[in-house]
Amino acid sequence: MTALATLIGDFAALLTLDPGNNERLTRWINHARAENLPHLHAFTRDLELDRHAMNAAITQLIHNGRTERVNTKTKLIKRKMYGRAGFPLLRHRILLG
Incomplete structure (x- = not known):
């Protein structure tokens, strides 16, 4: 240990x-x-x-952490909404979040 x-x-x-x-x-x-x-x-x-x-x-100081965070967050929102709503609501939730 x-x-x-x-x-x-x-x-x-x-x-x-x-x-x-x-x-x-x-x-x-x-x-x-x-x-x-x-x-x-x-x-x-x-x-x-x-x-x-x-x-x-x-x-290196340069990395893509912020981009990956946004991608992960977008995918999470999309999966939560699967089968419930269309693209306009998904777009609205992403822009509000």
Whole structure:
């Protein structure tokens, strides 16, 4: 549990934007794989599969978070209204929200 808590804290520190986070992430992944934590090993494999996106997320200030938030919110409203109303009401709810 101590190793897991340490690794979680170290990963949280990576979420602060810094140009040197690429190397820190590599060291973190190697350290996480050295521990006997199978679920964390699966997480590190997923990080490696999308390493370019992860590097961009932890090193660059520019991201599309706001756009994704609006898309998710629009899809949620659309799913709530499925089969109940047409496009004019959907448009009205999106513009009000």
